[in-house]
Amino acid sequence: MKNALKQDLENIGEILENVKNHSLDFLHQLHDLPTYATDQQIVPAMLQTEGLGAEKCLEFFKETYQKLIVASTGPRFWGFVTGGATPAAIAGDWLTATFDQNTQSTKGTGDVSAIIERETIRFLCQLFDLPEQFNGGFVTGATMSNFTGLAVGRQWAGSKLGIDISKSGMSSDIVVMSATPHSSVIKSLSMLGFGSNNLLKIETLDSREAMDVADLEVKLIAQHGKPVIVSCSAGTVNTVDFDDIAAIVRLKEKYDFWLHIDAAFGGFAACSPEHKHLLKGWEHADSITIDCHKWMNVPYDSAVILVKNEHARLQVETFQNTNAPYLGDPSENFSYLNFLPENSRRFRALPAWFSLIAYGKSGFQSVVENSIARANELRAYIEQSESFELAAPVRLNVVGFRLKDLKADLGAFLTSLNEGGKVFMTPTTLQGKACIRAAFVNFRTTSEDVKIAIQALEETVIANESPVS
Numbered sequence: 001m002k003n004a005l006k007q008d009l010e011n012i013g014e015i016l017e018n019v020k021n022h023s024l025d026f027l028h029q030l031h032d033l034p035t036y037a038t039d040q041q042i043v044p045a046m047l048q049t050e051g052l053g054a055e056k057c058l059e060f061f062k063e064t065y066q067k068l069i070v071a072s073t074g075p076r077f078w079g080f081v082t083g084g085a086t087p088a089a090i091a092g093d094w095l096t097a098t099f100d101q102n103t104q105s106t107k108g109t110g111d112v113s114a115i116i117e118r119e120t121i122r123f124l125c126q127l128f129d130l131p132e133q134f135n136g137g138f139v140t141g142a143t144m145s146n147f148t149g150l151a152v153g154r155q156w157a158g159s160k161l162g163i164d165i166s167k168s169g170m171s172s173d174i175v176v177m178s179a180t181p182h183s184s185v186i187k188s189l190s191m192l193g194f195g196s197n198n199l200l201k202i203e204t205l206d207s208r209e210a211m212d213v214a215d216l217e218v219k220l221i222a223q224h225g226k227p228v229i230v231s232c233s234a235g236t237v238n239t240v241d242f243d244d245i246a247a248i249v250r251l252k253e254k255y256d257f258w259l260h261i262d263a264a265f266g267g268f269a270a271c272s273p274e275h276k277h278l279l280k281g282w283e284h285a286d287s288i289t290i291d292c293h294k295w296m297n298v299p300y301d302s303a304v305i306l307v308k309n310e311h312a313r314l315q316v317e318t319f320q321n322t323n324a325p326y327l328g329d330p331s332e333n334f335s336y337l338n339f340l341p342e343n344s345r346r347f348r349a350l351p352a353w354f355s356l357i358a359y360g361k362s363g364f365q366s367v368v369e370n371s372i373a374r375a376n377e378l379r380a381y382i383e384q385s386e387s388f389e390l391a392a393p394v395r396l397n398v399v400g401f402r403l404k405d406l407k408a409d410l411g412a413f414l415t416s417l418n419e420g421g422k423v424f425m426t427p428t429t430l431q432g433k434a435c436i437r438a439a440f441v442n443f444r445t446t447s448e449d450v451k452i453a454i455q456a457l458e459e460t461v462i463a464n465e466s467p468v469s
């Protein structure tokens with residue numbers, strides 16, 4: 001073993017102590033750290049023959065790159081749908097690296113991590129009030145969840161045509177329909193051989209992103225029995241609009257399609273008694289996508305795909321890694337190796353397991369309700385503001401708004417707001433008009449943070465006012 005590595009092993013206690021203190025410094029400063037780095041230049045370095053060792057490496061990182069890290073895990077990063085990391089989730093994530101398990105089988109490898117992963121999936125079903133009829137697993141993000149759910153849907157559709165697509169290849173007779181799919185659903189269609197151009201778009205309701213279910217029925221009838229996959233949105237990113245799942249489920253009884261629900265962050269509405277009606281009927285889905293690194297506030301690299309137990313055989317056909325025949329009850333002889341895209345996998349469930357045990361159902365209810373309350377504080381401000389107006393109703397935890405002065409350059413306004421580093425938001429387009437959206441999912445966000453953001457908005461309005469001529 002080379003010297004630096006040998007010394008590091010002897011000094012592991014000090015190294016971790018330093019990392020702990022360094023992490024604490026970051027977390028304690030998080031509230032005031034900028035949400036934007038104007039300087040993103042790094043000086044290209046050369047890989048050295050002799051290593052520095054972990055402690056000097058940490059010093060080097062601190063001096064050179066740390067200042068470029070933005071507070072995206074902090075309370076005022078409202079761009080995209082960006083969650084933070086709770087203390088329990090950080091603890092679980094740290095231990096995931098320490099234990100360094102390869103999470104595959106519930107049997108035979110002497111490793112309990114896959115059993116804990118299945119337990120975590122059961123806890124999540126309980127959190128969401130879903131029946132425990134889903135085989136679930138952790139993947140890297142909702143993009144991979146959508147990919148996995150649609151892949152099993154593809155295998156189901158093939159079976160309707162009498163084809164084993166995993167063995168024989170793709171059929172062009174399968175139809176995928178959606179109204180306002182997330183971009184990652186389109187990307188999945190590319191990756192799965194459907195072709196992203198071949199999505200059959202369902203009309204949306206007037207001034208909404210939700211599916212027009214009457215149009216869905218018309219388009220289902222027009223397929224004359226071709227197998228169909230319907231990909232629903234349970235929470236669009238722009239306006240958090242929900243497809244009417246209960247109505248779609250009624251059509252499913254009539255026309256028998258694969259129902260995939262992208263509930264990446266909207267699934268967490270189930271944690272709030274006041275909002276869980278938005279997901280009514282979702283237990284009838286064939287596959288459901290849930291992101292853990294958004295509203296669950298688990299560090300990145302964490303999402304779940306739930307697939308109905310009854311489709312276990314199709315799921316194994318899709319992802320089977322070995323040539324061994326499918327061996328009966330998956331709970332008896334279960335290996336993620338044959339259920340999900342990845343083979344070797346980290347112990348990805350552990351941060352979520354820690355969070356669920358640490359905070360329980362009431363903890364997640366309060367995280368979700370806090371986000372919704374903060375979103376409504378910003379909404380209330382926008383509604384009475386002289387400079388801004390809402391661009392869409394606030395249905396859950398996202399506020400879409402624009403400048404009242406439609407001649408103003410919204411892009412320049414947003415850049416200038418973001419560069420201030422107090423709050424970060426992202427642009428989007430609603431009904432053909434540019435607007436700004438603020439998404440609330442971070443558990444740290446308080447009313448005080450909303451006030452800081454409002455002040456930043458007002459200062460940016462003044463700074464961007466054209467000089468009076």
Ligand SMILES: *Cc1c(COP(=O)(O)O)cnc(C)c1O
Pocket residue numbers: 081140141142143144182184235236237262263264265291303
């Ligand atoms: C974020 C998101 C995705 C993609 O998730 P990643 O975790 O970025 O892969 C898919 N669908 C919806 C609705 C999302 O909000």
